[in-house]
Amino acid sequence: MCECLDREAYPSSLTDAQWAVVEPLLPVRDPRRGGRPLTYDRRLVLDTILYVLVSGCAWRQVPHDLAPWDAAYRWFRAWSADGTWDRVHDQLRDRLRAREGRTVQPSAAVLDSQSARSAEGGEAIGYDAGKRVRGRKRHLLVDTGGLLLRAVVHSASVQDRAGARQVLTGIHALFPLLALVWVDGGYVNVVDAGLVGWARRAEDLEIVAVARNADRRGFQVLPRRWVVERTFGWLTRCRRLARDYERKTSHAEAMIKVAMIRLMAARLAGEDRQPHGAIETEAARRLAKDLDRDQ
Structure with missing residues (x-):
């Protein structure tokens, strides 16, 4: 049971320890109504948003013991527009990096769509003619531990190199120490090295392609690249992100941030939500190997 709410918690709901991590970062006033207190409890609103995210249900189908769907959607939309999700996400990421003994500013990252x-x-x-998918692309830039640095959602018809420019534009101002970005071979064309040259000139970044083994068929676990693939795996375990249900790209980006906020709040509370199985064991082994190599 949640201590502050007279209802049984859903699996998607924040625990008391996780709420203690997130609560100080959320607004307590309604800026649209002269700074009045919020009508509904912030924890109830956030649990309602998380229910939609994790279960994948429509807003109008949230259970009656949560906040009214229109109120939860109104605050999801308002916090997307005023940058609340961005601020909460970035502060939790910085805290988590510091707790793991890493500097707040990353020096290397991994990019994929x-x-x-x-x-x-x-x-x-x-x-997307290559994947035969009608919809959108999620372009993620993550640090070497898989935490999100920037997410951009755009049309699936946009080529990866053009999408990469959207993600990397202005990244040096946000992360001044970032100097190296690993990508797959699709971003770096031998004939057209435009992305590599542009990144060096505009953002002082070195783009390094992680090549596939041409002698092997099917899926391959590639050095460095597996980190961002694991992040995509974290996101799509939230059913709302298994497809793109949002009408606005800003809301699609916000849902990605909310999913990462939930994951990071659990880690900071000592209640890691990551599944533990063969894939996670192998990912942990490879991460430890990469860190040993870097030291």
Whole structure:
């Protein structure tokens, strides 16, 4: 049971320890109503948003013991517009990096995209001919531990190199120590090295492609690249992110941030939500190997 709410918690709900991590970072006043207190408890609103995220249900189908769907959606939309999700996410990421003994500012990152089918209409819907997917692409830049640095959602018809420019534009101002970005071979064309040259000139970044083994067929676990693939795996365990249900790209980006906030709050509370199985064991082994190599 939640101590502050007279209801049984859902598996998607924050525990008391996780709420203690997130609570100080959320607004306590309604800026649209002269700074009045919020009508509904912030924890109830956040649990309602998390229920939609994890279960994948429509907003109108949230259970009656949570906040009214229109109130929860209104605050999800408001906190997307005023940057609340961004601020909460970035502060939790910085705290988690510091607790793990790493500097707040990363020096290396991994970039990749994921095409997601669109279940609704809306802006920036396109067709990815390579993946044969109609919808949008999620472009993620993550640190070497898989934590999100920047997420950009755009049309699936946008080529990876063009999408990478959207992600990396202005990144040096946000992360001044970032100097190296690993990508897959699709971002670096031998004939057209435009992305590599642009990143060096505009953002002082070195783009390094992690090549596949041409002698092997099928899926391959590639050095460094597996980190961002694991992050995509974390996200798509939230059913709302298994497809793209949002009508606005800003809301699609916000849902990614909310999923990472939930994961990081659990880690900071000592209640890691990551599944533990063969894949996670192998990922931990490879991460330890990469860290030993870097030291």
